Amino acid sequence: MLERPRSKEGDRLLDETTIRELLRTDYARLVNAVSLTAGSIAAAEDAVQEALVRAWTSRDRIESPTAWVAVVAMNLARSAWRRSAAERRARDRLEQPRSPTAADLERLDVERAVGALPRRQREVAVLRYFLQCDTRETATALGVSEGTVKNSLSKARAALAMTLGDEDDLEVIPDGEHR
Amino acid sequence: MANIDERLARRLQRIARPVVGPAFEVLDRRRRRRQRRRVVGAGILAATVVAGSIGAFAIARATFGDARPEDPMPVDIAPVDPGPSVEDLPGADIGLDFRLCGLQRLAGIDFFGDGTRGIAWTGAPLEEGRRCPSARDVHVVAVDHDGDGSADSFTYLPICTGCRPYEATDLGGDGTAELVVLLQLGSTPEYGIFDVVPEGLPRSAGVVPIFVQPPGARRAGYPSNQPVSLWAGGDEGFSAAIRCEGYPEATELVAAWSVYSVAEAESDPNAVEEFHQTRLRLEEPDASSASFIVLETSSGERPVGEGAPFEQPPRACGVDWAP
Numbered sequence: 001m002l003e004r005p006r007s008k009e010g011d012r013l014l015d016e017t018t019i020r021e022l023l024r025t026d027y028a029r030l031v032n033a034v035s036l037t038a039g040s041i042a043a044a045e046d047a048v049q050e051a052l053v054r055a056w057t058s059r060d061r062i063e064s065p066t067a068w069v070a071v072v073a074m075n076l077a078r079s080a081w082r083r084s085a086a087e088r089r090a091r092d093r094l095e096q097p098r099s100p101t102a103a104d105l106e107r108l109d110v111e112r113a114v115g116a117l118p119r120r121q122r123e124v125a126v127l128r129y130f131l132q133c134d135t136r137e138t139a140t141a142l143g144v145s146e147g148t149v150k151n152s153l154s155k156a157r158a159a160l161a162m163t164l165g166d167e168d169d170l171e172v173i174p175d176g177e178h179r
Numbered sequence: 180m181a182n183i184d185e186r187l188a189r190r191l192q193r194i195a196r197p198v199v200g201p202a203f204e205v206l207d208r209r210r211r212r213r214q215r216r217r218v219v220g221a222g223i224l225a226a227t228v229v230a231g232s233i234g235a236f237a238i239a240r241a242t243f244g245d246a247r248p249e250d251p252m253p254v255d256i257a258p259v260d261p262g263p264s265v266e267d268l269p270g271a272d273i274g275l276d277f278r279l280c281g282l283q284r285l286a287g288i289d290f291f292g293d294g295t296r297g298i299a300w301t302g303a304p305l306e307e308g309r310r311c312p313s314a315r316d317v318h319v320v321a322v323d324h325d326g327d328g329s330a331d332s333f334t335y336l337p338i339c340t341g342c343r344p345y346e347a348t349d350l351g352g353d354g355t356a357e358l359v360v361l362l363q364l365g366s367t368p369e370y371g372i373f374d375v376v377p378e379g380l381p382r383s384a385g386v387v388p389i390f391v392q393p394p395g396a397r398r399a400g401y402p403s404n405q406p407v408s409l410w411a412g413g414d415e416g417f418s419a420a421i422r423c424e425g426y427p428e429a430t431e432l433v434a435a436w437s438v439y440s441v442a443e444a445e446s447d448p449n450a451v452e453e454f455h456q457t458r459l460r461l462e463e464p465d466a467s468s469a470s471f472i473v474l475e476t477s478s479g480e481r482p483v484g485e486g487a488p489f490e491q492p493p494r495a496c497g498v499d500w501a502p
Contacts, residue, residue, distance in 0.1 A: 020203055027200035029192075041196060049201060053210045107194040114191070115443060129188040160187050 033130040038077035047073040067141035113163040121156035270305035274329035280311035283343035290375040292354035297324040299344035324384040331384040348497040351463040366414040374469040396476035399455035411500035420487035423495035435488040451480040
């Protein structure tokens with residue numbers, strides 16, 4: 001039987017207390033963040049719960065649990081079977097159609113703007129803007145260099161500002177000033 | 180004036196919806212289910228229990244008779260009558276240390292290529308003192324290699340929506356049958372492949388999910404060290420197909436699927452779908468180990484709506500994947 005590789009001795013595993021704390025403090029924003037890439041709250045909830053379980057049972061070292069869970073959940077939400085299962089559940093929960101509110105339209109704008117970004121930029125933008133992860137956390141969670149994060153964030157920022165913002169939003173902030 | 184990052188952060192966070200987190204116990208249950216999925220080789224314990232349980236054997240025989248049909252044929256076994264008899268027959272006994280609700284059976288399977296006709300079941304374990312349908316949402320697949328009606332082994336299913344033992348076919352070309360279990364019933368059925376291996380004890384066998392060898396093809400849905408899943412059919416936004424080449428002597432499975440965002444396709448005429456095609460071969464170096472290796476995989480994007488990369492044949496590897 002094949003087994004997944006074990007971590008090196010001394011690596012920190014997430015315990016029940018950490019998982020409870022994550023569930024209490026970060027669950028809602030994780031779901032909202034992942035829903036920007038997953039396409040629905042139901043799919044995001046399913047993916048975040050699975051990612052939390054994986055974090056809990058993981059033998060890997062997890063430096064930033066929130067960022068780690070977000071990235072794993074975003075990846076999970078991409079998988080086809082999970083998407084189809086989650087959509088089936090979402091369909092079950094569908095209510096009667098109603099007129100969109102201003103908040104609905106605002107959400108649609110943001111979802112479209114984020115959804116239009118290439119995958120890497122989208123992930124960086126969600127981690128940075130929604131989950132307030134800093135550059136190092138984002139780089140670690142995505143398994144890329146900090147330079148890649150800065151580069152992706154710069155492009156995502158310009159695209160989002162162009163789509164969502166006004167003229168002032170095009171003001172460029174040097175990468176060094178970011179958290 | 181707030182800088183652009185702060186303004187974008189505020190803009191994104193403003194659309195957050197209220198989300199109520201699950202109770203910790205929900206997550207804990209999910210964790211335990213996940214850990215149970217990894218439990219394989221539980222057949223040794225099950226077989227030991229079975230060997231010492233003549234009564235259970237007798238009940239199983241009484242329940243299922245001496246059925247040894249020549250051809251595999253899924254048969255729905257009504258585990259309970261919703262009437263008064265529920266109290267008397269809470270689930271079906273197939274010789275495991277628990278009864279099963281919602282039992283489904285496939286008989287006439289030559290697991291070891293020796294002409295013996297075995298049986299496979301799926302069902303939900305019934306907790307003691309409860310009645311069917313089981314409150315537990317876990318399901319198992321169990322096998323009886325010699326067809327005596329008493330299960331030798333079981334393992335947990337990763338998911339079950341209308342699951343059942345679906346078909347038995349020789350994917351490895353060695354004359355032994357692999358068990359195809361329908362995990363999710365629907366327009367896009369999902370299948371898991373299980374191997375039945377001898378475990379050394381008299382009249383015992385283990386049932387284990389067949390994994391993907393490293394490096395696998397994570398992007399295409401075949402990550403290494405994970406049980407293999409196959410999809411066929413499709414619904415809005417998703418399409419999949421399975422074809423078979425070289426069956427039965429040198430079988431290679433070609434699995435393909437494509438997916439796109441329905442919302443995106445409605446609003447963007449240039450929307451694209453991602454597609455993946457993976458060629459797999461079952462390796463069985465000996466009687467007790469089997470795994471799929473990824474021979475090649477390709478992924479890409481193309482305009483929305485082209486469907487699966489190829490049409491689903493009526494049967495592939497002896498299996499009708501899109502019933």
